[in-house]
Amino acid sequence: MEQPHERAPMGQGPGLIWGIDFAPGERREVENCNSPHDGFVRWLHLNLADHGTLLWVRTTPELSPAAREILLSQDKHQRALVEAETVACVLHDFERDFDVRDTGRIGALRVVLTPGLIVSARHHPIGSADIARKRLRDSEIVTSPARGLDLIVGAILENFARITGSLSSEVQAAEDALVEERQVPSGHRLMDIRRRLAQLHRMLEGMQSVFRRLELDEDLPEDILPTVEKLSQRVQGADGDIQSVLSQLRAVRDEINDQSNLRMNQNLYILSVMTALLLPTTLVTGIFGMNTGGLPLTGRDGTLGATLVAAGAALATYLFLRTRGFFR
Template sequence: MPTNSDPLPITPFPAAPGLIWAFDLDAAGAHPTERCEEKADGFRWLHLSLAHQGTASWINRQETLPEDVRELLLASDNHQRALVDRGVVGCVLHDFERDFEQRSTEVGAIRMALTPTMMITARLHPIRSADNVRNRLTHGRRIEEPSDALDLLVTTIAEGLSAEVRDLSGEVQRAEDAFLNDVDAPTARGLITIRRRLAQLHRMLDGMSTVFRRLEEDEELPEALLPTVEKLSQRLQSLDADVEGVQRQLRQLREEIDTQVDQRTNQNLYILSIMTALLLPATFVTGLFGMNTGGLPWAQTPHGTFLATLLACAAAGATYLLLRWMGFMRR
């Protein structure tokens, strides 16, 4: 018998993953589950938190995942990429992080591994699309094949980005209307935020489009996934084209604002130049009579100041007529 001084036997328990939500999926719908180790009868979707200490250990124990796919799920870098190994597809895709207090503009990464019987998604920080996928599965979205899971995930990400594009397009149109109506007209500096957001969306969509184009060309991609990958690739490219269209619209608006600012500057410089030219002869006359030297005309005349003033005005008037005759008085 063990005594009080003997150490208690230690039973090794594998670390549990940081499971956020999970569903067993079949023709009848989605069934929430908390089981990770047991095999599912149908298709299973697991969404994991990479911030949990047990997630890395659990992923490394999954023999159905090739080593390269496991490394992709646990890697520290977040650049978008994809690989196919032994029929398992692994991807890193970008989406906006979720913020409970305000609309987040931080870009996060969602990692996925797709096998014939399971979809694993993992993230370090909360991601918008993960919540939307969960809501759709809860409300009856059916997943019968791996291609359905891939389509649901990427379509959800694309719809979120599409909503961002529509919002930014609306902001550009409102700014354009304000500019044309000259009511609270925008400035080039005021459009920097929209420009920054559009550039951010373009980089995200361009990266995802590149990922799916490479998947199309990958000879190891399961044939059953090819139509879905092609469809998603076309959708992402179309959405990226929409972003570029809004960018062109914004660029044109910025050019019009810059042109208007240049015109106003030129107008002010023109008026200043005319005023300088008109006052120059008068300034010469006043300077001449202010030299206090002998022999100045009208120095002893009672109305000398009045006559000098008339001379200065006459010089300015003559300058005005000369400039008008030469065509400078066009405005």
């Protein structure tokens, strides 16, 4: 697992987090970025927060101007460049911390693909690098730039799928709570879920644009084109999953709003009926509360009489409202 602001030990090269040389059926750890790798495909994962990395990128002859531009640029937008046999792109993923797997912060992963060298680099640790490193350690052998691109984008999509699955589970739990008339998540939490899904959608939409531009680029190496087409479809499918969860969330929020409006309308209805029933009574008590002469029922049983008049007025109002269909 890569660590935040990690610096490479002496002898491993500038800002090298990990590096692997691949040959058919064989892999070996890279100890120095500048060591020869004839016959091998080399993958270097670099820390761009290390000043030594920046010097190495500027001076190594293995990187083309397009590759250097992508690696050294401060622009974090998702994009791609093709120059001769070099494909370079910026892709988005979520940053991570020591004890937080998903911070919600968007980070830029910079990837350079050449026939013999794959470079991935970032300023802050990101989730997909951990996934890619685990796959490379377990079983993956990368013998071509196309396979490297497939692996790193697959790692990003796996990270997105994990987050989408967690959000989808929360939406389904809220839907079940509605059906079973249990306590549903707060409106603030549902808004947080919607914002997170919208964030994922924007990231995947930008990634789709990158792959569409690569598909249309006439300079794209022919051996990478099938992989780019396949990844474009996978990104579109992942975005479709997010849109599905968003639709489900929208339905849940609509149902919660409908139930809330129904309860509010019921409460207003009850208050309106009570007001109508008590209005004649209020009028009667108001009359008998006036300090004027000649008030009726001022004798010994006046209180009882006034009470009966008020109750009769309320009963008459009730019967009138019932005949008009106000009670259902």
